[in-house]
Amino acid sequence: MGETMTETSGLEAPSAEKVLKVALLGGGTVGSQVARILLEDADALAARAGARLVLTGIAVRNVDAPRDVELPRELYTTDAEKLVSGADLVIELMGGIEPARTHILAALKNGASVVTGNKALLAQDGAALFDAASANNADLNFEAAVAGAIPIIRPIRESLSGDRITRVLGIVNGTTNFILDAMDTTGAQFADVLAEAQRLGYAEADPTADVEGLDAAAKAAILASLAFHTRVSLEDVRCEGITKVTADDIAAAQDAGMTIKLLAIAELITAGDSADGTAAEGVSVRVHPTLLPRKHPLAAVHGAFNAVFVEADNAGSLMFYGAGAGGAPTASAIMGDVVSTARRIAAGAPGAPGAATRALPILGLDAVTTSYSIGLEVADQPGVLSRVAAVFAEHGVSIETMRQTVDGAPGLAAADRWSAGGRAELRFVTHPASEAALAATVADIKNLDVVESVTSVLRVEGV
Amino acid sequence: MGETMTETSGLEAPSAEKVLKVALLGGGTVGSQVARILLEDADALAARAGARLVLTGIAVRNVDAPRDVELPRELYTTDAEKLVSGADLVIELMGGIEPARTHILAALKNGASVVTGNKALLAQDGAALFDAASANNADLNFEAAVAGAIPIIRPIRESLSGDRITRVLGIVNGTTNFILDAMDTTGAQFADVLAEAQRLGYAEADPTADVEGLDAAAKAAILASLAFHTRVSLEDVRCEGITKVTADDIAAAQDAGMTIKLLAIAELITAGDSADGTAAEGVSVRVHPTLLPRKHPLAAVHGAFNAVFVEADNAGSLMFYGAGAGGAPTASAIMGDVVSTARRIAAGAPGAPGAATRALPILGLDAVTTSYSIGLEVADQPGVLSRVAAVFAEHGVSIETMRQTVDGAPGLAAADRWSAGGRAELRFVTHPASEAALAATVADIKNLDVVESVTSVLRVEGV
Numbered sequence: 001m002g003e004t005m006t007e008t009s010g011l012e013a014p015s016a017e018k019v020l021k022v023a024l025l026g027g028g029t030v031g032s033q034v035a036r037i038l039l040e041d042a043d044a045l046a047a048r049a050g051a052r053l054v055l056t057g058i059a060v061r062n063v064d065a066p067r068d069v070e071l072p073r074e075l076y077t078t079d080a081e082k083l084v085s086g087a088d089l090v091i092e093l094m095g096g097i098e099p100a101r102t103h104i105l106a107a108l109k110n111g112a113s114v115v116t117g118n119k120a121l122l123a124q125d126g127a128a129l130f131d132a133a134s135a136n137n138a139d140l141n142f143e144a145a146v147a148g149a150i151p152i153i154r155p156i157r158e159s160l161s162g163d164r165i166t167r168v169l170g171i172v173n174g175t176t177n178f179i180l181d182a183m184d185t186t187g188a189q190f191a192d193v194l195a196e197a198q199r200l201g202y203a204e205a206d207p208t209a210d211v212e213g214l215d216a217a218a219k220a221a222i223l224a225s226l227a228f229h230t231r232v233s234l235e236d237v238r239c240e241g242i243t244k245v246t247a248d249d250i251a252a253a254q255d256a257g258m259t260i261k262l263l264a265i266a267e268l269i270t271a272g273d274s275a276d277g278t279a280a281e282g283v284s285v286r287v288h289p290t291l292l293p294r295k296h297p298l299a300a301v302h303g304a305f306n307a308v309f310v311e312a313d314n315a316g317s318l319m320f321y322g323a324g325a326g327g328a329p330t331a332s333a334i335m336g337d338v339v340s341t342a343r344r345i346a347a348g349a350p351g352a353p354g355a356a357t358r359a360l361p362i363l364g365l366d367a368v369t370t371s372y373s374i375g376l377e378v379a380d381q382p383g384v385l386s387r388v389a390a391v392f393a394e395h396g397v398s399i400e401t402m403r404q405t406v407d408g409a410p411g412l413a414a415a416d417r418w419s420a421g422g423r424a425e426l427r428f429v430t431h432p433a434s435e436a437a438l439a440a441t442v443a444d445i446k447n448l449d450v451v452e453s454v455t456s457v458l459r460v461e462g463v
Numbered sequence: 464m465g466e467t468m469t470e471t472s473g474l475e476a477p478s479a480e481k482v483l484k485v486a487l488l489g490g491g492t493v494g495s496q497v498a499r500i501l502l503e504d505a506d507a508l509a510a511r512a513g514a515r516l517v518l519t520g521i522a523v524r525n526v527d528a529p530r531d532v533e534l535p536r537e538l539y540t541t542d543a544e545k546l547v548s549g550a551d552l553v554i555e556l557m558g559g560i561e562p563a564r565t566h567i568l569a570a571l572k573n574g575a576s577v578v579t580g581n582k583a584l585l586a587q588d589g590a591a592l593f594d595a596a597s598a599n600n601a602d603l604n605f606e607a608a609v610a611g612a613i614p615i616i617r618p619i620r621e622s623l624s625g626d627r628i629t630r631v632l633g634i635v636n637g638t639t640n641f642i643l644d645a646m647d648t649t650g651a652q653f654a655d656v657l658a659e660a661q662r663l664g665y666a667e668a669d670p671t672a673d674v675e676g677l678d679a680a681a682k683a684a685i686l687a688s689l690a691f692h693t694r695v696s697l698e699d700v701r702c703e704g705i706t707k708v709t710a711d712d713i714a715a716a717q718d719a720g721m722t723i724k725l726l727a728i729a730e731l732i733t734a735g736d737s738a739d740g741t742a743a744e745g746v747s748v749r750v751h752p753t754l755l756p757r758k759h760p761l762a763a764v765h766g767a768f769n770a771v772f773v774e775a776d777n778a779g780s781l782m783f784y785g786a787g788a789g790g791a792p793t794a795s796a797i798m799g800d801v802v803s804t805a806r807r808i809a810a811g812a813p814g815a816p817g818a819a820t821r822a823l824p825i826l827g828l829d830a831v832t833t834s835y836s837i838g839l840e841v842a843d844q845p846g847v848l849s850r851v852a853a854v855f856a857e858h859g860v861s862i863e864t865m866r867q868t869v870d871g872a873p874g875l876a877a878a879d880r881w882s883a884g885g886r887a888e889l890r891f892v893t894h895p896a897s898e899a900a901l902a903a904t905v906a907d908i909k910n911l912d913v914v915e916s917v918t919s920v921l922r923v924e925g926v
Contacts, residue, residue, distance in 0.1 A: 047820040048624050149778035151622030159606060159614030161511050162798020300763050314795035315612035318785035332777035335625020357510040
């Protein structure tokens with residue numbers, strides 16, 4: 001390996017003979033791609049980083065397992081600990097909490113910098129990792145942890161570091177976006193589309209982490225931490241998946257000129273008096289299916305693509321769009337971090353500071369007001385709308401729009417439908433209301449004798 | 464000023480007492496916003512940068528001119544040279560070539576870092592500025608120079624530094640996008656929409672730099688330099704504006720499911736044999752009105768918004784979207800650079816290296832093949848299509864689609880139209896062809912006696 005690595009040829013001769021030892025933990029899809037790029041593009045990377053990146057080994061569970069990408073056999077090792085101990089830069093692509101955490105902490109304590117795409121670990125234990133990085137003057141970079149190849153971590157940490165981010169809305173899970181987009185296009189039910197997504201490889205055999213929003217919640221915690229310079233962990237994120245979204249919900253959204261997306265939403269909320277400087281700021285982070293107007297830029301994100309929409313005081317609205325997963329895109333994000341980190345190390349500069357400069361409170365959902373779309377199945381008889389509307393009014397929830405769809409045979413006269421015990425569907429969209437007010441409203445509406453069922457309650461953004 | 468600047472309060476107390484002297488050159492719209500942010504957000508910025516940013520002065524031409532933003536009178540000075548000589552960090556927002564260049568070079572020679580949004584200077588003299596920065600271990604950052612607040616420079620320089628960018632397509636001029644979008648929506652002619660844009664403040668009284676594509680060309684040169692790690696200056700960019708785009712062109716594009724955008728296009732082109740490592744790479748950079756399918760993400764960029772679409776080997780397709788101009792968005796980009804640069808200085812780290820690690824040749828248009836849309840006004844008589852098609856064939860330009868629109872009173876029989884000397888319009892879209900083959904084809908078509916005129920020649924991307 002050494003021979004090909006130290007040769008320099010072509011236009012991209014390295015400007016320095018500095019060498020950085022790079023340890024790779026994990027030899028799966030992304031790891032194989034990263035190793036391939038480190039070997040194949042060694043000269044170009046050396047020129048850009050100002051140091052030669054020498055891959056010293058790839059830690060795997062089984063050295064003899066078959067691999068997608070053919071790499072020199074002698075690179076593989078099962079001794080991750082030893083590999084880490086000699087490294088200047090550790091790339092962690094094992095995933096999961098342990099042993100990834102132990103290896104990352106060991107690397108940072110050695111003063112080695114770490115590049116990782118491990119969103120679960122960052123969302124659960126980010127604070128400990130950042131503290132270890134700061135204490136040891138090392139870098140901890142993780143562009144690949146959110147939205148694959150889309151540069152979003154670095155823009156938030158650096159490009160927007162002179163602005164005040166107030167809100168982040170992200171489509172950060174490709175599987176759920178693929179499913180919702182397919183439901184929107186075909187009118188099919190969730191279960192059927194999920195089965196098709198599994199068949200096509202867009203959803204895993206056990207799709208829980210994706211469809212219940214847990215993957216998106218981990219990414220939401222990471223985005224919120226960076227956007228608001230505070231610490232947010234997975235348990236701070238209120239999370240609701242897409243398993244209850246029905247074809248009827250999608251159809252009703254279409255009727256209203258909207259679409260349904262699973263959004264990761266992080267908001268900076270200001271309460272109190274800002275005039276005397278005592279304004280209390282807090283953070284709300286949540287993941288849930290959300291109605292979005294079709295004209296919103298996020299509504300145009302189709303298939304398994306990801307996008308993150310950022311609102312900042314001065315920058316206004318920004319959107320970052322691209323492939324959110326896959327071996328090559330994720331490898332691109334990892335390698336961007338590797339080169340940037342290597343540049344920093346090669347220049348002899350101290351590590352970048354941790355992200356948290358504030359300690360904002362995590363606010364409950366009562367601090368958040370959003371518009372809601374509520375679907376009801378009601379008895380199709382006179383006076384129902386007025387009784388339902390009265391409940392909204394009691395709880396101070398203001399109705400923005402209402403649509404009624406009547407069940408039953410087309411052309412049947414209204415009087416016949418009533419006598420036949422027909423059903424009607426009512427769809428309300430409210431003005432912004434608190435979660436508490438909304439929950440109380442829905443509970444009371446359920447108790448009305450004319451209401452058969454509450455068929456859906458969905459939040460609305462971007463109106 | 465000193466009193467409020469050194470007070471620390473609230474959650475964002477600075478972690479260090481380091482102080483960086485910041486000199487601001489230019490007190491216009493963006494400069495005023497930047498000064499306001501530096502003063503108002505001093506504590507938050509200090510926490511994020513790891514150093515207190517003290518604004519030592521604002522160099523302007525006339526100290527007594529009226530300003531949008533009220534700032535302490537004593538900050539203003541006409542002595543830019545003196546202001547620069549004492550600064551750790553210089554923010555250049557004067558615009559134009561001189562005296563901006565002199566001040567930037569003086570700052571860099573002092574070892575001060577520079578943040579600028581001066582696209583004209585960077586596109587014309589970027590190489591000299593980067594050399595000065597490298598030689599003096601200083602930073603030169605310029606996120607605001609391209610696409611306002613949209614983080615695109617840093618993602619290309621850092622996030623994608625481990626990938627191979629092959630193409631950049633950018634809507635990087637808000638004025639022309641506003642005009643083309645309005646033409647698309649209203650069906651109006653260029654001149655009428657331009658007048659309306661001038662009335663609304665989206666176009667300047669002298670719109671030449673925007674509508675002729677010169678502003679976009681400067682940004683294209685900067686993007687190409689960074690994307691391909693080479694040096695591209697304004698004179699390397701082939702540039703064509705939007706003044707010749709007609710309502711008919713827009714209507715024909717709509718008929719074909721397309722829209723017209725002014726795109727800055729930078730491409731990495733590989734010629735020769737890559738198997739033996741001798742593949743010759745080169746760069747092509749151009750700005751011109753371009754037909755884009757409506758399903759392309761850039762087609763959904765409306766009004767004065769900007770977006771940059773990047774294609775890379777591993778990351779795939781990425782898009783960055785947001786406000787491309789305006790005081791506050793541009794100030795956000797400037798401040799992101801200021802905080803990132805200050806962080807680097809505060810940490811005692813050496814400056815970032817210059818962008819160019821390669822010296823790729825700039826290729827002429829013959830190295831580029833694109834599809835073209837060609838509109839012809841022809842005599843409405845039998846045999847015309849066959850004669851025109853023969854000319855395409857002679858030059859090896861393959862036709863993908865053809866549409867014919869016949870002039871004259873609706874319902875008039877074809878035979879009557881012929882005898883009345885009617886006209887027909889033909890619209891061809893070709894398969895990818897070289898500029899030379901296309902130019903030769905168009906020249907010969909013009910000479911056909913049945914061809915009245917060539918009404919438009921537009922390039923097509925994204926098909």
